[in-house]
Amino acid sequence: MKNEDILQKLGIAELNAMQQEAYEAILRTRNDVLILSPTGSGKTLAYMLPLVQLLNADSVEVQALVVVPGRELAWQSDHVLKSMGSGLRSQSCYGGRAAMDEHRLLRKNRPQLVFGTPGRLNDHLSKGNINAGNIRFLVIDEFDKCLEMGFHDEMQRLLQQLPSLQRRILLSATDAEQIPHFVEMQRTSRLGYLDTEEPVPDRVEVYQVACPQKDKLDTLYQLLLQLGNTQSIVFLNYRDSVERVSDFLRKKEIVVSSFHGGLEQRQREDALYQFANGSATVLVSTDLASRGLDIPKLDNVIHYHLPLNEEALIHRVGRTARWDEMGRTFFLVGPDEKMPDFRNEKGTEGNLQSQLWEINSDSSADIPIPLMATIYIGKGKKDKISKGDIVGFLCKIGGLKPSEIGRIDVNDRYAYVAISRSSLKSVLAKVKGQKLKGLKTIVEPISVQHV
Known part of the structure; x- marks a missing residue:
C-alpha cells in the first residue's frame, strides 16, 4: 500500500519534518536509528510507515518486534498499525492476561509484527511461541523508560534472544543518559528534535491555580466547572489519591474515568476508551497515562500533584497540543508549594512562565456533561x-x-x-x-x- 493511501486513510495531509527524516533514515539506509522528538509529534507513524515497507507481508513469521514499557502503548500501537490497512498482520502481547491465550492467537494469526512489553516478549521467545530466527528489526519505543534500571535485566535477556537482528530503531521524547552496551547500536543515524531549553512547548498555555487549602479537591472541582465541556486529564502521584479524587468528583456528578496500575487490564482499557471517545470529560490518573497514549484534541492537563521531575512534566504536558494543536496545562499550587523549577542543560534554574488563573466559586455554574x-x-x-x-x-x-x-x-x-x-x-x-x-x-x- 502506498504512503499516500495510508496517510489519506489516517486523515493526515502530510508528514512533518521529523517523520520525513525518519522515513528516509529507516527506509533508505541500513543504519540503526535514534529518534528524539517531543510527545505528540507523531513518532509512532514515523517508524511504522517505513517499517511496513521493509517487512514481507507474504511471510508467516514474525520479522519485527516493537518493545514498549506499558500495556496501553502496546495495544494502542497495534491499533494504529491495523488502522493503516498496510496488509501486515500484527498482535500485541503484555502482562495482565493469560500468556496461553496470546500463544493461541500467535499461532492462529501468524503476525509479521508483534508489539509487547519486555517481560511478556521474553516469555514468548523463551517458550518458542515467537520464532526469533526471522526477526531482523527491533523497535524500542519510549527507550528511555524501557532501558532504565527497572527493565535492564529483561531488556538484556530480550536482546540475547534475537540472534538474527539487523536493525535497531529507538524513539523517545526524553533522552537517556546512555544506551546500555547490550543494545549493540551500530552505525547510527541520530535525529534530534528536542528543545532542550523548554520542557513545555510554546503551543501550551501554562496556568498557576492557587489553592487556599492543602486539600485541593474543592479548587479542582471549581476549575473543572470553569473548563466546561472540554477534555481534561488530572495527574496525581499515587493510586489511592486517584481513587479519592475520582470518588469526590463522581459525588459532584462530574463524569470521570479512573486510570492507574492497580486496575484490571479491561478496566484500564475501558477507561481510556470512554475518555477518548468523549463519553467522559475527565480522566483522573497516575503518571501511567503520561506516556504512549494517543488521545486526540485533549484540551487540558491538570497537575493536582506537582510533577516529581522534569521528565514527568514533559510526558504529562505532552498529552495535550498533539501535532500542531494548542493546549493548556494547569498547576494546582497549595499554600506550602511553589511552581516547579528544573535545571536545564546549562545548569540554570527558572520557574515556568505562567499566568494566574482565577477560580470563580460561582455555585450556579453548570456541571459539564459529556457530549x-x-x-x-x-x-x-x-x-x-x-x-x-x-x-x-x-x-x-x-x-x-x-x-x-x-x-x-x-x-x-x-x-x-x-x-x-x-x-x-x-x-x-x-x-x-x-x-x-x-x-x-x-x-x-x-x-x-x-x-
Missing part, C-alpha cells in the same frame, strides 16, 4: 459485523444522523460505539428487540461512572 455516550452491541467481527453495518443499523433503526455517531470499535464478539448523549434514550428504545444484519443482539449503555 457522547458509549453503547455496547453484542455482535462483532466473528458475526461478520462491520462498522458500516453498525452505522446503517443505528441510522435506519435507531434514527441517528451519521454526525451523531462517533468512534466505533468492532471486536471479535462485541462492539463499542460512541453516540450523541442527547439521543441515547431514544436510540435504545428504537433498537430494542431489533436485528442487526439479521441477528438478534443486545444493545445497552455502558456506564463510565464505575470505570
Whole structure:
C-alpha cells in the first residue's frame, strides 16, 4: 500500500519534518536509528510507515518486534498499525492476561509484527511461541523508560534472544543518559528534535491555580466547572489519591474515568476508551497515562500533584497540543508549594512562565456533561459485523444522523460505539428487540461512572 493511501486513510495531509527524516533514515539506509522528538509529534507513524515497507507481508513469521514499557502503548500501537490497512498482520502481547491465550492467537494469526512489553516478549521467545530466527528489526519505543534500571535485566535477556537482528530503531521524547552496551547500536543515524531549553512547548498555555487549602479537591472541582465541556486529564502521584479524587468528583456528578496500575487490564482499557471517545470529560490518573497514549484534541492537563521531575512534566504536558494543536496545562499550587523549577542543560534554574488563573466559586455554574455516550452491541467481527453495518443499523433503526455517531470499535464478539448523549434514550428504545444484519443482539449503555 502506498504512503499516500495510508496517510489519506489516517486523515493526515502530510508528514512533518521529523517523520520525513525518519522515513528516509529507516527506509533508505541500513543504519540503526535514534529518534528524539517531543510527545505528540507523531513518532509512532514515523517508524511504522517505513517499517511496513521493509517487512514481507507474504511471510508467516514474525520479522519485527516493537518493545514498549506499558500495556496501553502496546495495544494502542497495534491499533494504529491495523488502522493503516498496510496488509501486515500484527498482535500485541503484555502482562495482565493469560500468556496461553496470546500463544493461541500467535499461532492462529501468524503476525509479521508483534508489539509487547519486555517481560511478556521474553516469555514468548523463551517458550518458542515467537520464532526469533526471522526477526531482523527491533523497535524500542519510549527507550528511555524501557532501558532504565527497572527493565535492564529483561531488556538484556530480550536482546540475547534475537540472534538474527539487523536493525535497531529507538524513539523517545526524553533522552537517556546512555544506551546500555547490550543494545549493540551500530552505525547510527541520530535525529534530534528536542528543545532542550523548554520542557513545555510554546503551543501550551501554562496556568498557576492557587489553592487556599492543602486539600485541593474543592479548587479542582471549581476549575473543572470553569473548563466546561472540554477534555481534561488530572495527574496525581499515587493510586489511592486517584481513587479519592475520582470518588469526590463522581459525588459532584462530574463524569470521570479512573486510570492507574492497580486496575484490571479491561478496566484500564475501558477507561481510556470512554475518555477518548468523549463519553467522559475527565480522566483522573497516575503518571501511567503520561506516556504512549494517543488521545486526540485533549484540551487540558491538570497537575493536582506537582510533577516529581522534569521528565514527568514533559510526558504529562505532552498529552495535550498533539501535532500542531494548542493546549493548556494547569498547576494546582497549595499554600506550602511553589511552581516547579528544573535545571536545564546549562545548569540554570527558572520557574515556568505562567499566568494566574482565577477560580470563580460561582455555585450556579453548570456541571459539564459529556457530549457522547458509549453503547455496547453484542455482535462483532466473528458475526461478520462491520462498522458500516453498525452505522446503517443505528441510522435506519435507531434514527441517528451519521454526525451523531462517533468512534466505533468492532471486536471479535462485541462492539463499542460512541453516540450523541442527547439521543441515547431514544436510540435504545428504537433498537430494542431489533436485528442487526439479521441477528438478534443486545444493545445497552455502558456506564463510565464505575470505570
